[in-house]
Amino acid sequence: MKPERTHILVCTGTGCVSAGAFDIMEALKTEIKKHNLQEEIAVVPTGCNGFCENGPLVLFEPEGIFYRRLSVQDIPFLVEEHCLKGRPVPSLMYTPPKEKSPIPAMKDIEFFKHQRLVVLRNRGRINPERIEDYIAFDGYMGLAKALEMSPEEIIRQVKVSGLRGRGGAGFPTGTKWQVCREQPRTPKYLICNADEGDPGAFMDRSVLEADPHAIVEGMIIGAKAIGAEQGFIYVRTEYPLAVQRIKKAIKQAEENGLLGEGILGSDLKFTLSVVRGAGAFVCGEESALMQSIMGHVGRPKQRPPFPAQKGLWGKPTNINNVETWANIPQIILKGGEWLAGLGTENSKGTKIFSLVGKVNNTGLVEVPMGIKIREIVYGIGGGVLGGRKFKAVQTGGPSGGCLPESMLDMPIDYESLKSVGSMMGSGGLIVMDEKTCMVDVARYFTDFLAHESCGKCFTCRKGLERMLEILTNICEGKGKEGDVELLEELAIMVRETSMCALGQTAANPVLSTIRYFRDEYDAHIREAICPAGFCKALITYSILEDKCVGCGACARACPVGAISGEKKQVHNIDTGKCIECGACAEVCKFDAINIA
Amino acid sequence: MPKLTIDGIEVEVEKGTTLLEAIRFLGINVPTLCYNDGLTPYGACRLCIVEIGKPPRSTIVSSCIYPAEDGLYVRANSEKVIKLRKLIIELMLATVSSSKTIQDLASKFGVTQCRFEPEHEECIHCGLCVRMCNEQMMSGAIAFAQRGKDMVITTPFDKTSEVCRQCGACMYICPCCELRCQGPDAETTVCNGCLNLEPPCLDTYEDKMCFLDPCAACELAGPFRSDMKKKDEA
């Protein structure tokens, strides 16, 4: 049998799958067989590569050549040219927005060049459904090493690494493990929080789809360190591919003696099972999550006592986020000091961000802590979409805040983000441009939180409801003087008096937008104008006389027939009928539609 | 036995005591709505909030469910807490202005304005009825359903309950079922009838003559007497 000379790595994260990655894989296999190359060229499905807007993605190794936006029709030509004749195909490669020539090698593309893959090291290069692939890249060697270490030594390495909880709160992981270990009660439990409720966040999903064994290995090491015998992975039910892959990984680990009794021939015993969420954002909160696992309704509980002291069924429970667990195998294999060499003084290691919004290169990026926001948005992200003006970046999802242009040179770490009114959160980074209305952003997140609040605390439930009422009024042009002050008072009340972190961080979107974009609020209230031209009630569409040539394209595009005019005459919009859908602006080639 | 400091007073309590129990043991006044001695504390109304720790690293917690721990530094009526309580009561007035308990709280704590549009709901979601039915009446016929804004208290799947014995304990314990003095068709969101009230019986006697708290004379004294002017009309 001939050894293989080329591997074609096809990204099969959920994003690329929904764009047709499995069809691409089949097409590749068919074409390769047609040219009788199937013994030397292998087609391998992998996890998410992160460059999600450019999917379906395919990587040819060992040349490292990267193709994107493939369709099934491209495949015959691609296989004939690249595989048979050895001529890579430039038209299918990635060309940066303002450039003319494509960049063939993945490692030269800006998006990938500046990333530092620790948690995502196996993305795009292993088949997540083959345990042999994972083992080939030192998988389970961390576990092998941990089995020869004492629990105290394992915890010491985690402490030395400086790893902090990646779910958002940033609590030192080693300390949490120590507290749990020192609890006398048994049995102890481990939980992996894969609920990932932040809208637009998909970091944890990517890790579960690309490298599920990393979680399994991390948790087994945790079991040795803490003394737990049973673990749960709580995955939101909206992630079917992630659930499928982690279940398969657990099954493979069991079949190979890496879970269950006598792990790797030692006397360690540990079992893992998957619990699926049922659609509640609040179940990502640790105490509500535990309630959910136990079969109760997901309502947070007062802490103290903390889960490490009294968690599932009253027993000591250690709960960590997916990304935190995925760091563990490498910390043990390479030593805690290795991770401590990355990042800043107080925030060690790397962090995965989902870079989305009005940015050129949207996708998943892993960078060392301490990187400046500007580097992520302009360097990796390739700048604001459409060359528009940068306005703000929202970090941390519904629990975070918006940061303006003046903060672009701020290094990203737990403390610095908190000090300016935002937070790291799970790692969402939404880029906003001049056409984004910041009041609407506050309204959107408050709406989300008001719906997702469990409802127990009066202040969170009613406070968010009332805040939403005021924000909606402002967006509809019904705001009055004093509304912003009342909004601030309510927001502070929700923050100070709520029992769980949902309420405690709910004020961030509102307070940060008021802090940095007060002028937008004032414009809505005092002048009935939406500066970004977004809030439907405050904008009017009109046709500029000096630009309109009377082509009639807008009138044809208008779904409600609000535009009238003679051919070659200036057209007119009936504002009574206009629904501000923007269809006319999209078709006008003369920039004659004015939105103000 | 945890030893902690409340409003400057050092006190030692049994393990498992909540902050609220310790505070009330010392005779310090902290308002509650969803708390009842005979039921497990729930922590929904957030009125019993107190400030623990020393600023700027202090936090606000609800004392009815927070365990008294060794070394805690508690301020039951700090400026921050008092301001927050007033806003909470204001929001409660805007939600269920027909409740006597809430109107009495408003007068007691000096809440004279309500800047929100009243919703005229009938339930404050304190959960007393749920706990009463479950723990004291051993029935468990009602519970919270749905989440957030849509939260309601109802029977499973809104079906007629087979375990409800119609004992009425839920109505008895409900703070909203006892209607405000002014009656259900009130014109104002804030009653304030007993605000700054001097019992009229002291005109004649040297001691207050009844045990009612607040004094029912609000119906005779407050804003409902035709010869009394409202504050802003003066």
Added chain:
Amino acid sequence: MAKLKIQDLKRIRDESKRTVLLREGTARAKVTIHMGTCGIAAGAREIMDQVLRLVEKHNVQDVMITSSGCAGMCSHEPMMTVEYRYTAPVKYIDLNKEKVTKIFEEHVLNGEPVPEYALGVGSESMY
């Protein structure tokens, strides 16, 4: 599969390593067989097969085999470029099976170029 012990882990890793090493892009040497239409017509396909057989025979795990398009010197096909790490690439021309074997054993495995079969030293850009 049976229950693994630590030694088994190492064995599986080493066995799988060769396959996945391709994906790491690090290698001792990189062999590029020029397979433009002219190359294929001159027999580059057989050269490729030969190189792969040599890889298997010597059980090397860190040699990259790739193909590329026409190099331009059509009269000297089949051609192959060998780049041993940290040294300049060497272009070999007018190949046959014997020459390939010698080049593989001396240059690819040991880093010693075979000057009598070479065209010249130096890199070319491929795109």
